[in-house]
Amino acid sequence: MIRADKISLDTIGKKVENGERLNLDEGVFLYQDDVPLNEVAELANMVRERKNGNYAYYNINTHLNPTNVCVYRCNFCAFRADLRDPRGYLMSDEQILARGQEAVDNGCTEMHIVGGLHHQKKFDWYVNVVKILHDAFPKLHLKAWTAVEINWFEFLTKKSVREVLEVLRDAGLGSMPGGGAEIFHREVRDQICEHKADTGKWHEIHRTAHEMGIKTNATMLYGHIENAYHRVDHLIRLRETQDVSGGFQTFIPLAFHPDNTELAELKKLKKPSVMMDLRTMAVSRLMLDNFPHIKAYWIMLGIGTAQTALSYGADDIDGTVRHELIYHDAGATTPEVMSVEDIQRLIVEAGREPVERDTVYNRVIRDPQNMSQWTTGEPLEVG
Template sequence: MAGGISLDTIANKVENGDRLSLDEGVYLYQDDVPLNEVAALANLVRERKNGNFGYYNINTHLNATNICVYRCNFCAFRADLREPRGYVMSDEQIVARGQEAVDNGCTEMHIVGGLHHQKKYEWYVNCLRILHDAFPTLHLKGWTAVEINWFEFLTKKPVEEVLTDLLDAGLGSMPGGGAEIFHREVRDQICEHKANSNKWFEVHGTAHKLGIKTNATMLYGHIENAFHRIDHLIRLREQQDLTGGFQTFIPLAFHPDNTKLAAMRNLKKPSVLMDLRTMAISRLMLDNFDHIKAYWIMLGIETAQTALAYGADDIDGTVRHELIYHDAGATTPEVLSVEDIRRLISETGREPVERDTLYRRVERDPANPSAWSVGEQVAVGG
């Protein structure tokens, strides 16, 4: 017991639906707190909210360029302008990626990338527009808060005006990237020049005001500690209290390969036990988030499966053409089939449910799986 905190007192609060404090969250990270008991509490919350469902979607990624003005030392994806590995996709390549997505039954395209300092704002807007014009049923989940902040710099427009431009071009929702760790002690060391935590929240809060649903993330397992992680989760929880616009939270395990940060600090990938403990604690702390995602690309397939008993209710999707985490050493497959995804969920005893980006059930034509329609919103309790 630490300062009157014990697993029993935390369990009583969880069972009663009461909110956990920062100190209680930090306590749950102690090695001597049994992980299986933390998992059981997280699973209780998970099943209150999502029953026995395990959600997935059929999606693809578009990273239109890896050339980036920022030099975040945890990133293995970015390239300099003159590096041989640097690239920029043409309009034709972008539309071809959209066609491939539609032909394979994708409901979502996840669009993020580098901040190319020689590309004008209109180029980024055009990425959305040409895809939306050609494939109006494909949901475009695009541009992190860091990218929106860059667009703000390029145009001298306020965030709301930038987001309105993107909505007009076909934006459907926003990913949660760029959050990393909010606390300045850590953020200033791993990504000192890009959008700070206040800007990240301003962008997401403004998006929520405009009716744009967004996700949230946390990059863990590098130089941060338990306090920084719980502080991060509480800031997200407070924003959700204000605006209610976050759909899902995705804890992202740091992949050290090919990153400057790992070379500087001799860092290793987080252990499976750290992955699962962080998943469970995230579910317990974020009582006002409906969904917690186990991103199989970063966690690995077996850990993502296991996470469905540690608070997660979603394992993302087929994820065609993911580059960012594979460049950082992810050894997971570059795409999973729908059959694989459904089998992975079923093997855990969960019921696989295909959802779209906005967590509505997707109905497929059995005779033509690339033909689909949107059904009812998934049921969320608690």
């Protein structure tokens, strides 16, 4: 192992070229302001093209947040509401099914389902959200409930993680999103979300899902009270879980949006800079050598930064993202939906080849006579 005082961009570059794994000290080194970002980007791009060629993936998807009422009071969240808060809402079955119909009519292949942990709703209500959508629209892939929600369902039912996931899978769950990871290191996590699923539980839930053949994603919320050490530690913990269970598909770095959050008021925080966004994207690609994909989530990054990120390690730009509420409530100023034409254009402008994928990274083939009709093609893994 290279000693910390002997680390340089040159030594890191040789390891990347040889496909060798970077350690924590090397990851922290890459976050230093005096390490040229363009050179870090070149290394990240090397890994990105080794794994995914010149492809840049997107999908046609919609979000569903069935309620914003939540028992937890995470101080970085602008979405949640108390039970009697005028902002609080709870969608009916009819509203949920209408959202599913809208998704299908617009050619969506995926519905991303997350929300609050409602004080008065039992596990059956959350299962029902998945079941009624799956029964009505069986072709629509349901990516539902974060590890935090699964942990809440454990509490409600006194069932094991596996038992909870079995019930949800039988109802129609197809895969899981990666939210709730925030920052794993305890000295940060205890300050921003001390009551919800802890780091060990988050990883246990994802490992169990992977053992059951359920693919999942992973995230990291950065740009608040954490530092470079905490970020790289977070990435290494994800990498270690992936070594064991192998079911993570995509990593999504999530830039903290401070507007309307208690954390921003307490700490006088501002949104991360574009340079921080791009450096985090590049370092993530270099550290997560066993993750197939890195996503530049345009909702949080902004369209221009997400486009640039396609040269900083990202190979995926998410999708049309209809009805996203969580990050817009926190001050995201990006559009609430982006057309396929605009997504394809920004990918082509970045010098990449746009490829529509489904949730589990199969090529999507559209009927040119009716673009809302589609079939699944071959898997899209490259490297």
